Amino acid sequence: MKVTIPILNNEYKAVFCCGDESEVKKVLKDCYHVTDDISNDFFDNHRGLCFYDSSCHPVIAMPKFPETPDEIATLAHEASHAVNDIFRKIGETHSDEIYSHSVGAIVRKVLEKKPK
Numbered sequence: 001m002k003v004t005i006p007i008l009n010n011e012y013k014a015v016f017c018c019g020d021e022s023e024v025k026k027v028l029k030d031c032y033h034v035t036d037d038i039s040n041d042f043f044d045n046h047r048g049l050c051f052y053d054s055s056c057h058p059v060i061a062m063p064k065f066p067e068t069p070d071e072i073a074t075l076a077h078e079a080s081h082a083v084n085d086i087f088r089k090i091g092e093t094h095s096d097e098i099y100s101h102s103v104g105a106i107v108r109k110v111l112e113k114k115p116k
């Protein structure tokens with residue numbers, strides 16, 4: 001699964017993906033600007049990760065769709081890294097409120113996509 005969340009406008013976006021390592025690898029490859037890769041046993045040791053790129057499209061990866069309180073906490077954690085990355089790159093340092101709304105938007109948009 002892959003969810004794209006615009007942040008502030010359509011130029012900046014966070015990407016959320018979940019699935020096993022091979023699915024995440026596919027999304028990272030799609031996002032050609034992400035140069036990091038993921039090892040085949042990555043999710044044995046990580047609950048989630050945020051990958052960064054040279055533009056403003058950080059990619060949040062998780063092993064499964066977040067449902068439990070712990071998994072949703074991990075999503076919020078990675079969402080804050082993603083928004084930090086975008087804000088750092090555009091030089092936004094003034095608004096706590098916009099930052100918090102952006103983190104909220106990622107968590108909301110992802111959870112809205114809960115598979116039925």
Ligand SMILES: [Zn+2]
Nearest residue numbers: 050077078081
């Ligand atoms: Zn972290």
